[in-house]
Amino acid sequence: MISNISEVELKRINLNLPNLKRLIEEDDDFIESGIYKKVFICVFDHWLSNEEADEQIFIDENLVELNRRRKKFKEFIEEINSKTELFSWRYKRHYRFHIQKPESLKDVLRKCDFDNLWSQSGRRYSFLLPEYSAVYAEEWDWTNIIWYTDREKIEPLLETAKKVGLHVLE
Numbered sequence: 001m002i003s004n005i006s007e008v009e010l011k012r013i014n015l016n017l018p019n020l021k022r023l024i025e026e027d028d029d030f031i032e033s034g035i036y037k038k039v040f041i042c043v044f045d046h047w048l049s050n051e052e053a054d055e056q057i058f059i060d061e062n063l064v065e066l067n068r069r070r071k072k073f074k075e076f077i078e079e080i081n082s083k084t085e086l087f088s089w090r091y092k093r094h095y096r097f098h099i100q101k102p103e104s105l106k107d108v109l110r111k112c113d114f115d116n117l118w119s120q121s122g123r124r125y126s127f128l129l130p131e132y133s134a135v136y137a138e139e140w141d142w143t144n145i146i147w148y149t150d151r152e153k154i155e156p157l158l159e160t161a162k163k164v165g166l167h168v169l170e
Helices: 007-016 020-024 028-032 050-056 063-083 105-112 151-163
Strands: 002-004 037-042 088-092 096-102 126-129 134-137 143-148 167-169
Touching (some): 020 028, 020 134, 063 105, 134 151, 143 151
Antiparallel strands (some): 002 096, 037 167, 134 143
């Protein structure tokens, strides 16, 4: 189940994630301001060339490799969930930005839906990590993003990514 957050939690999120809505909305002017920086978490150990991308991204017929990649992202989320509170967000009626809190790991995994993760799925989930002043977001090509305000705070996230077999690309 996913529940609404308290005023205290909302204040903590707003304090640790300034102008969050502008980041979520990918406001170019705001992103260019440099308040948030980004780092990528990926199954690949380097940026792929176009030729490599054609060969290595679209592996949906190879169930062994597909499941291996899914497992890495799932383990990353499970580890992060065990270390800190995760918050999700969505838009409600009239384009109102609404933050919620998954109540269990099962709720987090349901939102991520790793069993249906494939080479072109993406942007299905995003989690707020106020303790780390970061937002973790799924992208589409086996690469996810951590938006952060303080590099030092996200070091445990980067170490966790490496621990589960993912790579950090900058």
